[in-house]
Amino acid sequence: MNDPLVRLSLLFLQMSLLAFGGANSILPELQRQVVDVNHMMTPHTFAALFALAQAAPGPNMMVVSLIGWHVAGLSGAILTMACVIAPSSVLTFFVAHAWYRFRDAPWRRAIQKGLLPVTAGLLISSAALLIKATTLDWSLGLLTVAVTGLLMTTKVHPMLVLGGAAALGAVGVVG
Amino acid sequence: MADPPPADPRLLETGSDKTRPGVAGIFAGFFMVGMRGFGGVLPWARRMIVEERKWLTEAEFAEVLGLCQFLPGGNIINVSVAVGSRFRGAPGALAAILGLMLAPVAIVIGLGAVYDRFAEQPVVRRAFAGLAAAASAFVLAASLKIAAPLRGRILAMAITVVTFVAIAIIRLPLPLAMPVLALASIAVLWRFEA
Numbered sequence: 001m002n003d004p005l006v007r008l009s010l011l012f013l014q015m016s017l018l019a020f021g022g023a024n025s026i027l028p029e030l031q032r033q034v035v036d037v038n039h040m041m042t043p044h045t046f047a048a049l050f051a052l053a054q055a056a057p058g059p060n061m062m063v064v065s066l067i068g069w070h071v072a073g074l075s076g077a078i079l080t081m082a083c084v085i086a087p088s089s090v091l092t093f094f095v096a097h098a099w100y101r102f103r104d105a106p107w108r109r110a111i112q113k114g115l116l117p118v119t120a121g122l123l124i125s126s127a128a129l130l131i132k133a134t135t136l137d138w139s140l141g142l143l144t145v146a147v148t149g150l151l152m153t154t155k156v157h158p159m160l161v162l163g164g165a166a167a168l169g170a171v172g173v174v175g
Numbered sequence: 176m177a178d179p180p181p182a183d184p185r186l187l188e189t190g191s192d193k194t195r196p197g198v199a200g201i202f203a204g205f206f207m208v209g210m211r212g213f214g215g216v217l218p219w220a221r222r223m224i225v226e227e228r229k230w231l232t233e234a235e236f237a238e239v240l241g242l243c244q245f246l247p248g249g250n251i252i253n254v255s256v257a258v259g260s261r262f263r264g265a266p267g268a269l270a271a272i273l274g275l276m277l278a279p280v281a282i283v284i285g286l287g288a289v290y291d292r293f294a295e296q297p298v299v300r301r302a303f304a305g306l307a308a309a310a311s312a313f314v315l316a317a318s319l320k321i322a323a324p325l326r327g328r329i330l331a332m333a334i335t336v337v338t339f340v341a342i343a344i345i346r347l348p349l350p351l352a353m354p355v356l357a358l359a360s361i362a363v364l365w366r367f368e369a
Binding site for chain 2: 014015016017018019020021022023024026027028029030036047048049050051052053054055056057058059060061062065066069070074077078081084085087088089091092093095096097099100102108110111112113114115116117118119120121122123124125126127128129130131133135136141142143144145146147148151152158160161162164165166167168169170173174175
């Protein structure tokens with residue numbers, strides 16, 4: 001139980017089935033476990049790993065393999081990724097075939113309707129915790145606000161935004 | 176594992192033998208999705224499945240996506256499982272996941288190694304400060320979009336606020352808080368907002 005890899009694996013096996021709304025809704029719990037409870041990294045490293053995953057191709061879940069990699073190298077990356085994928089995938093595998101039978105059922109609509117406000121609360125929590133870790137000074141806070149506005153009002157390509165933000169940081173305009 | 180029988184006759188219409196992919200085809204299709212998925216994988220998955228390879232119609236893809244957003248786990252990972260297993264059972268699902276994740280995992284680990292090596296350099300550190308601030312904005316924008324339909328619904332908004340307080344401020348463990356919040360939310364909205 002004291003092996004960090006075992007702890008991470010058990011954590012991600014649970015998170016897999018709690019990730020309603022995808023990876024972003026489990027970020028607060030990941031940060032709580034990895035930063036606050038187990039002291040595997042600082043909140044700033046956590047935010048940096050999240051940013052790295054955001055800039056890489058592939059699903060949002062990639063942040064999980066980066067956490068595994070940071071804590072336990074290559075085996076950590078692969079094991080944590082497998083743990084976060086397996087339970088939800090097995091569930092999807094079995095439910096997919098029964099989906100047509102219950103997709104119009106009232107109880108299914110009730111579940112979906114009830115989960116939405118909780119998912120929204122989890123995502124806002126993720127945003128708040130990340131912003132707290134990434135707002136190192138007022139200019140970075142301003143950048144977060146500006147990018148949010150840009151994403152809400154335009155269809156600009158995500159990679160352009162991330163690249164631009166990294167460039168602004170590199171040349172010292174922000175940060 | 177044997178191919179489970181389709182539960183709906185419409186499933187049988189999916190893909191004539193011409194468009195019905197094999198295990199290798201499923202792997203290859205999702206591998207390309209993983210490679211191209213900079214800044215969001217879902218649009219690429221839709222393009223590959225519906226437009227390029229014609230495995231599913233637009234409506235069928237929307238159905239699959241609806242299911243996968245309903246279930247826990249990464250949406251696109253669930254889509255790969257649902258599509259892979261629809262055509263080739265468990266081997267198809269496995270091929271889809273491996274195809275989807277192989278390139279991104281390799282790339283992200285490479286990036287992580289580069290980051291660890293150069294994180295102490297001032298330019299890299301500053302670039303990452305900017306990148307991370309923008310990445311926070313992506314999550315904020317996503318959360319605002321999800322929360323938008325709740326505007327004006329007092330009960331739903333109250334549940335969102337309670338969730339925020341429980342998770343972000345009190346920092347309750349998710350395995351404890353999530354079942355309670357979810358069940359309470361489903362019950363309250365079912366009873367008072369139906």
